[in-house]
Amino acid sequence: MRGVCRGGGAAASGVSGRGHAPASPSAFTCAILGTRSGIPPLPSTSRIASLALLLPFLRPYRGRVVLAGLALLVAAGLMLSLGQGLRHLIDAGFASASAERLDSAALAMFGLVAGLGVASCSRYWLVTWLGERVAADLRRRVFDHLLSLSPAWFETARTGDILSRLSADVALLQALIGAAVSQGLRNALMLVGAFAMLLVTSLKLAGLVAVVVPLVVLPLVVFGRREKRLSRTVQERVADLGVTAEEVIHGLRTVQAFTREPEERRRYAAQAEASVVAAQRRIGSRAMLILAVILLGFGAITFALWVGGRDVLAGRMSGGELSAFVLYAVLMASSGAQLSEVWGEIQRAAGAAERLVELLRVHPGITAPACPTLLPAPTRGRIRFEDVSFRYPTRPEPPALEGFSLTVEPGETVALVGPSGAGKTTVLQLLLRFYDPQSGRITLDGADIAAVDPAALRARLGLVPQDPVIFTASAADNIRFGRPEATEVEVVAAARAAAADGFLAALPQGYASFLGTKGVMLSGGQRQRVAIARAILRDPAVLLLDEATSALDAESEQAVQQALERLARGRTTLVVAHRLATVRRADRIVVMEAGRIVAIGTHEALVREGGLYGRLAALQFGLSDAAAG
Numbered sequence: 001m002r003g004v005c006r007g008g009g010a011a012a013s014g015v016s017g018r019g020h021a022p023a024s025p026s027a028f029t030c031a032i033l034g035t036r037s038g039i040p041p042l043p044s045t046s047r048i049a050s051l052a053l054l055l056p057f058l059r060p061y062r063g064r065v066v067l068a069g070l071a072l073l074v075a076a077g078l079m080l081s082l083g084q085g086l087r088h089l090i091d092a093g094f095a096s097a098s099a100e101r102l103d104s105a106a107l108a109m110f111g112l113v114a115g116l117g118v119a120s121c122s123r124y125w126l127v128t129w130l131g132e133r134v135a136a137d138l139r140r141r142v143f144d145h146l147l148s149l150s151p152a153w154f155e156t157a158r159t160g161d162i163l164s165r166l167s168a169d170v171a172l173l174q175a176l177i178g179a180a181v182s183q184g185l186r187n188a189l190m191l192v193g194a195f196a197m198l199l200v201t202s203l204k205l206a207g208l209v210a211v212v213v214p215l216v217v218l219p220l221v222v223f224g225r226r227e228k229r230l231s232r233t234v235q236e237r238v239a240d241l242g243v244t245a246e247e248v249i250h251g252l253r254t255v256q257a258f259t260r261e262p263e264e265r266r267r268y269a270a271q272a273e274a275s276v277v278a279a280q281r282r283i284g285s286r287a288m289l290i291l292a293v294i295l296l297g298f299g300a301i302t303f304a305l306w307v308g309g310r311d312v313l314a315g316r317m318s319g320g321e322l323s324a325f326v327l328y329a330v331l332m333a334s335s336g337a338q339l340s341e342v343w344g345e346i347q348r349a350a351g352a353a354e355r356l357v358e359l360l361r362v363h364p365g366i367t368a369p370a371c372p373t374l375l376p377a378p379t380r381g382r383i384r385f386e387d388v389s390f391r392y393p394t395r396p397e398p399p400a401l402e403g404f405s406l407t408v409e410p411g412e413t414v415a416l417v418g419p420s421g422a423g424k425t426t427v428l429q430l431l432l433r434f435y436d437p438q439s440g441r442i443t444l445d446g447a448d449i450a451a452v453d454p455a456a457l458r459a460r461l462g463l464v465p466q467d468p469v470i471f472t473a474s475a476a477d478n479i480r481f482g483r484p485e486a487t488e489v490e491v492v493a494a495a496r497a498a499a500a501d502g503f504l505a506a507l508p509q510g511y512a513s514f515l516g517t518k519g520v521m522l523s524g525g526q527r528q529r530v531a532i533a534r535a536i537l538r539d540p541a542v543l544l545l546d547e548a549t550s551a552l553d554a555e556s557e558q559a560v561q562q563a564l565e566r567l568a569r570g571r572t573t574l575v576v577a578h579r580l581a582t583v584r585r586a587d588r589i590v591v592m593e594a595g596r597i598v599a600i601g602t603h604e605a606l607v608r609e610g611g612l613y614g615r616l617a618a619l620q621f622g623l624s625d626a627a628a629g
């Protein structure tokens with residue numbers, strides 16, 4: 001079998017072929033069940049380091065990052081010079097009693113203000129733009145990653161939790177880039193710059209302020225750490241709320257049918273309460289932080305004003321110098337206070353980045369190998385299961401399939417029948433490579449599917465699932481799902497073949513009608529027919545029908561059955577069915593029980609044989625046991 005090597009992809013992630021199947025079901029189960037959300041947490045030491053996640057997202061926009069940095073520096077420099085401008089205005093303008101000098105001092109001050117305005121406006125525009133851009137790129141990256149994960153992972157992950165990471169956590173990072181970082185830098189510059197200017201203005205007063213700075217910084221660090229812990233709890237409680245709301249809204253009909261509203265209300269109220277309690281703790285901690293910073297900061301300024309005022313009275317300092325000093329001291333205090341706020345935001349953003357990194361680190365269980373085997377073209381559709389055993393990672397006991405061996409010849413229609421839970425759907429899931437078996441192998445036209453790129457494999461398979469999914473789109477786009485380039489005529493032809501044309505054409509806007517979220521505007525049988533039309537349009541080499549006609553009434557079932565038989569002609573077809581009437585005409589029927597094959601044969605041969613199939617046939621066709629035997 002030919003192979004094709006690629007540099008990146010799975011090679012970079014260190015996986016290949018069957019090697020990325022979980023080592024053992026229990027190890028994998030532990031890895032994904034070990035946490036409430038199904039997402040393994042990072043060690044807590046790496047929390048701030050997770051902000052490094054943002055660097056690759058900023059890199060493409062480094063020009064703008066540099067410009068934003070420059071604008072920030074200019075704005076900070078001009079803000080600091082305002083103090084000197086003020087001093088000049090007062091000492092040279094007012095004190096000299098010269099109108100001309102006042103004019104020029106005012107003009108210079110105005111120049112500074114104008115420069116400050118332009119620089120601040122540019123900084124705001126640049127950083128906010130960066131925040132929006134990076135947030136969108138990050139969301140796309142996380143979404144792309146989610147699409148690469150295997151169904152096994154989603155069985156344990158909580159949807160609401162994933163969605164909250166995608167929306168709320170990315171929003172926190174957006175706020176970090178779009179505001180907090182630049183505010184933090186600006187305030188840090190102000191703090192240092194204003195202190196330097198204080199030193200220039202009055203050593204004695206600056207010394208006083210310097211004593212106070214550690215008093216301001218200390219509570220900042222203590223409360224900042226506490227806030228970090230508390231804000232993560234708040235995010236988790238809010239995610240819990242999202243999970244409950246999603247679950248209840250999704251299952252609203254069931255909730256109402258079972259009159260569970262009071263319980264669900266109580267459950268949601270209790271979670272809302274828990275989120276308020278968590279938020280209150282965080283708010284309390286933050287309020288103390290603000291109180292401490294303001295009391296200490298402004299207390300120190302008042303003290304310095306009192307001391308400075310005495311110096312002015314004694315003639316040791318000019319009025320302009322004291323004004324400049326007050327301005328710098330206010331700048332320092334407000335920068336200190338804002339820095340504490342920014343620190344809180346950085347902490348929250350670090351928590352968010354950590355949660356996103358956790359998500360991005362979840363390894364896609366099923367990936368394309370570094371050197372994928374190419375499937376022979378054209379596809380003949382010969383499928384072989386060789387001694388396949390499989391246990392679902394989340395439910396290792398009992399095995400879903402054990403020692404399953406089956407060869408389906410090109411063009412053959414093979415039906416899988418057996419009691420519920422026998423493993424019929426699992427056979428299709430393994431062929432689609434949603435999971436990898438723990439032992440044995442599956443081949444398509446002689447190629448081990450574990451060595452093939454999953455996308456190339458799936459491109460040859462057409463699935464009509466047990467519970468078809470209808471997307472929030474028009475009827476035509478739903479049918480076009482597997483072949484977006486199909487023409488209108490092809491879409492209608494596929495719908496006709498699936499006996500879906502009648503009800504689709506009768507919709508208010510025909511094929512352009514929106515089918516509602518998750519297809520709520522269609523009945524179960526209609527959804528199935530749309531799914532069949534979708535498979536017909538895709539025209540796959542191998543057709544997988546999982547209870548494809550279970551929700552149809554007798555009349556449409558007959559029409560669809562005929563369409564499916566036409567469709568199955570000339571292509572390999574695997575049919576899962578409970579109703580034996582739908583599989584009587586299959587070339588072979590495989591009878592399964594508890595993950596094993598118990599009999600294979602035609603309908604007539606199996607009925608003659610009796611056994612499980614004979615019993616099922618007797619029940620369904622009303623044949624007596626004697627006749628079945």
Ligand SMILES: Nc1ncnc2c1ncn2[C@@H]1O[C@H](COP(=O)(O)OP(=O)(O)OP(=O)(O)O)[C@@H](O)[C@H]1O
Nearest residue numbers: 155392394395400419420421422423424425426427
């Ligand atoms: N995603 C899953 N996670 C854990 N266990 C699963 C999962 N899907 C199926 N199982 C279990 O694997 C076994 C085989 O299931 P499978 O869906 O293949 O049966 P089936 O024969 O198709 O049943 P049905 O006719 O009811 O659809 C069952 O015991 C089932 O509970």
